[in-house]
Amino acid sequence: MGKIEWAMWANEQALASGLILLTGGIVGVAGQFRGWEFAAYSVAAGVFVCLLEYPRGKRAKGTSVERTGQYCFTVCVKAFGPLTRNYYVRAFLHAAICVPGGFMLATVLGCVCLGIASLIYLAAAIRGEHWEPILPRKEVRKPVAESIKNPPQNPPPRPPPEMRRKQAKDLESAAYDNPVSVTADE
């Protein structure tokens, strides 16, 4: 498993956890469960985590595939600079966010899943990974070389006429291959 980028999996896990937190929170609030305040918190936390994790980071090696419509989110997340670039920050952030979810049954699963995502992010951070935004590449036009403006004045040097004619017997020493047969007899 040498080449794996843990952050990619951590990202999937965190996004899923956000959705699960959100769902659990909605059930808790809608059902007016005891401890519904924690459920309300989970709804907000879930939405926040989803927004943060939706834009996929750029892979260090290989082609990165964007999620649909993630460009706006990428720009927002990028705006926070080192806070979102560094995976240690994300690991601790997720660990902190997930704790209140553990106080209510409906959100316990979201809490545990987010905790796992936090651990995977920690592994990614230890391995030195960081988040890079996927941005559209700017095409750089190669500057036109100067030589194109000055065509040559003289024809290229050619060998003397005797050598130029293709010797039927001596193909090896002929200067070039003629596509059309040069002997009149054929």
Added chain:
Amino acid sequence: MGNWFVNNWFSAIIISVWMGLNIFLFVWFYFVYEHGEEFYYTRHLLGRCSRTMRKQLDKNLTFHKLVAYMIALMTAVHMIAHLLNVEWLNNSRQGVYDNLSTALSNLEDDTDDSDHRTTYLNPIRKNDIQIPTYFVFTSIAGLTGVIITLALILIITSSMEVIRRNYFEVFWYTHHLFIIFFAGLVIHGIGYIVRRQNKESYKEHNPLFCQNRTEDWGKIPECPIPQFEGGPAQTWWYVIGPMVIYLCERLLRFIRYMQNVQYRKIVMRPSKVLELQLVKKGFKMDVGQYVFLNCPAISQLEWHPFTMTSAPEEDFFSVHIRSAGDWTDKLIDIMMGVDGPFGTASEDVFDYEVSMLVGAGIGVTPFASILKSIWYKFKDNDPNLKTRKIYFYWLCRETHAFEWFADLLKAQEKEMEERGMGDFLTYKLFLTGWDQSHVNYVMVNVDQETDVVTGLKQKTHYGRPNWDKEFEQVRKENPTSVVGMFLCGPEALGKVLEKKCGKYSDVDPRKTKFYFNKENF
């Protein structure tokens, strides 16, 4: 739409039947719990209850994914339902609801009788302030439920396309959490938590009559204390069959693993492609099938699939392996053990009168096997060979990758000409990654008989194929045939070809029809 159905009617039927069964079971059990008299009091405590089912089947990838989505959906529904249940049961225990609920919840546990029947209805026994979380984590159903849902979530996130395609090991190892999932699933229901009024009690105590007379229960003859019993675990009925089949398959694979495999020849091809020729006693294969390879020196646990490039008529089997990740890289230095063969769509090639084979890059491997097999069948005048015309399209980015396959094509080209069979196989090679230096080289050598890139008589085309032109040509040359289109290559190309097959197929049965088949890992 009509064309899609004609091509995929079998899969469509299987999926409809399976979905139908799922829906039927869901609705059936819904009504059992909704209308069954023995559940009258249970319903009162809960309001709603639903049952989740899922079935497991065989190794078809698409079906597997469909089942996985269904499991995920049902798990979500099941979990939400039980979250609500536990909350309401707990509240009921606290006496938050009406008299009947409180009375039902207060029923004591009477375990005097030796056949283990208990009297109570509400599975939450303690009535000091208890939170639902505590109940969940101290019951088998709750604990297994949380654990297996967690396993399921980890399996799903590591199976997302990004992870699966680029970090295969993570996907592979995490997927084995399914063992925990199924073990937990089977024991999930053994706690007899969902309870109902038992038959004898129902004869003596009618809920409709007694529900408003809770103070008189046990005091008047019409309403003795009602008796309840828990429902047994049932999931194992559905799971046991497939689990046994799966275990048998793994056992078989293990036995095969222990058998000896010998290396006949190992060749390193350009572009980091490794050709392995292996011999195993009693090994039988069909064209286009694949094998799983394991190399204990690299990893004890990993088995990776590879299509075979040899024909069944040969006395060995070969695979061509491209460097595509950790494992393949290491393999290119080390040796292995073999298991297989497994089947895919390519075996159907010989059933069509006319076949169009499209291979992109290393995707040409199943077709290598097919072309060689055709070669042998023709030599032996095999009567089973229905095919009388094959169009082969090979798309590749760089020239080096052609070379290992060039031998085969050259040999075939020569033999076909000698036997006057030049018409049988038409192949077109497309070099999609050409640049200016190629152009210059080709321009200078355009008059040569053989192609400068491959050394074959057939010239290499540059750029991607114009599929409309190709389909037109095939249709023109085969006005009344059934044409099978086989692709081993990227999704995007598959979608394009599928559309073309639909576009160029004629509804008139006497005219040309194209059927699309795809193999993709």
